[in-house]
Amino acid sequence: MRIFTGALLIAILFLTGCGSSKSGIKKSNYDRHLITLEEIERTTGSTAYDLILKLRPFWIRGRGPRSINRNTEAQYPMIYLNGQKFGNIDTLSEITNTNITEIKFLSPSDATIRYGVNHGGGAILIKIFYERKNASEQDKF
Numbered sequence: 697m698r699i700f701t702g703a704l705l706i707a708i709l710f711l712t713g714c715g716s717s718k719s720g721i722k723k724s725n726y727d728r729h730l731i732t733l734e735e736i737e738r739t740t741g742s743t744a745y746d747l748i749l750k751l752r753p754f755w756i757r758g759r760g761p762r763s764i765n766r767n768t769e770a771q772y773p774m775i776y777l778n779g780q781k782f783g784n785i786d787t788l789s790e791i792t793n794t795n796i797t798e799i800k801f802l803s804p805s806d807a808t809i810r811y812g813v814n815h816g817g818g819a820i821l822i823k824i825f826y827e828r829k830n831a832s833e834q835d836k837f
Contacts, residue, residue: 728752731799744796744822745788755801755820756785772817773801778824795824
């Protein structure tokens with residue numbers, strides 16, 4: 697009788713454990729290294745700096761001195777706009793949020809592998825889109 701009760705208890709625990717793994721709760725697709733268009737549209741902010749400050753503030757914190765050189769610029773991420781180097785952290789305030797489709801953070805090691813040295817603070821990659829004017833609009837000028 698004890699063996700039957702123990703086996704029944706194990707079966708119940710197993711079944712409830714399996715059943716609870718598919719609870720109707722939808723998991724978030726949160727990625728700490730990516731800001732998606734959906735997040736950008738839900739957030740109030742006029743520049744890329746504002747968006748990052750509200751959504752992922754840890755991206756723009758200084759990483760501290762890395763060597764005897766103590767280059768303060770190397771402590772912060774470099775900014776890349778559509779794959780091209782745009783500047784340092786100060787240039788984030790020059791990019792308006794209206795055309796941003798995605799913002800991604802690369803760790804210092806990933807940024808160094810992809811773009812070379814002097815990425816002690818990582819890199820922030822910003823993708824924007826440009827609206828094309830219709831041919832009829834271009835003909836007006």
